[in-house]
Amino acid sequence: MALVVYVCGTLMTVIQLFVGSQGEDGKLSFKAPTLNAEELHGRFLPDNLKCDACYAITHQFYLKFNEFNALHKHYNFMLPESELLDLTEKICTVETFESYGVKTIDGTNRLTGPGLEGDEFPAMMAGGGKWPVRIAEMCATMVATLGEEVIYRTFEKNRNDKMKLTNLLCHDGSSAIRACPALDSNRTEL
Numbered sequence: 001m002a003l004v005v006y007v008c009g010t011l012m013t014v015i016q017l018f019v020g021s022q023g024e025d026g027k028l029s030f031k032a033p034t035l036n037a038e039e040l041h042g043r044f045l046p047d048n049l050k051c052d053a054c055y056a057i058t059h060q061f062y063l064k065f066n067e068f069n070a071l072h073k074h075y076n077f078m079l080p081e082s083e084l085l086d087l088t089e090k091i092c093t094v095e096t097f098e099s100y101g102v103k104t105i106d107g108t109n110r111l112t113g114p115g116l117e118g119d120e121f122p123a124m125m126a127g128g129g130k131w132p133v134r135i136a137e138m139c140a141t142m143v144a145t146l147g148e149e150v151i152y153r154t155f156e157k158n159r160n161d162k163m164k165l166t167n168l169l170c171h172d173g174s175s176a177i178r179a180c181p182a183l184d185s186n187r188t189e190l
Contacts (some may be wrong), residue, residue, distance in 0.1 A: 003131060032126040033109050033126050045135065050105065050138070051179045051181075058165055060139075061091060061155065061165060077159070078156075092139035094133055096156050097136055101113065102127075143180075
């Protein structure tokens with residue numbers, strides 16, 4: 001069961017409420033994440049959420065590249081430049097990131113949504129508003145910085161290894177973006 005509540009003009013969503021599985025009386029209680037001034041009013045993504053946003057962007061690239069190639073098998077993963085430009089432009093839109101927002105997980109505000117570890121965590125989410133815009137802008141910056149070709153070729157060469165694309169976009173020290181710290185050799189996911 002999902003519950004959607006509007007609080008102070010911000011969409012708040014409770015994801016996957018399992019009534020009866022918590023507490024003796026079957027009641028669960030949630031409170032909205034406490035957002036600081038930068039999270040509430042800043043134009044850009046706060047630094048503390050950029051790594052999560054980078055993982056969300058990587059997830060969307062990986063998902064949309066695979067979907068496109070499944071529908072256009074005749075390209076055999078060799079997209080013409082015009083198709084690649086259109087595809088990356090469509091990925092970096094507000095609509096792509098509409099289901100992302102912030103939840104407080106273990107006392108820390110985390111960006112959550114499809115492809116992120118906090119997506120299944122039952123909590124209230126501050127979504128909509130500036131979050132999709134901020135992530136879409138970060139996505140566009142990544143494309144402008146790295147280039148559509150570099151992003152797609154990394155995907156193409158490593159179609160079965162999402163972490164290669166994640167490393168390029170989020171962890172690579174040579175990247176101008178580098179939203180996340182370098183990956184620990186013992187760790188495969190954020």
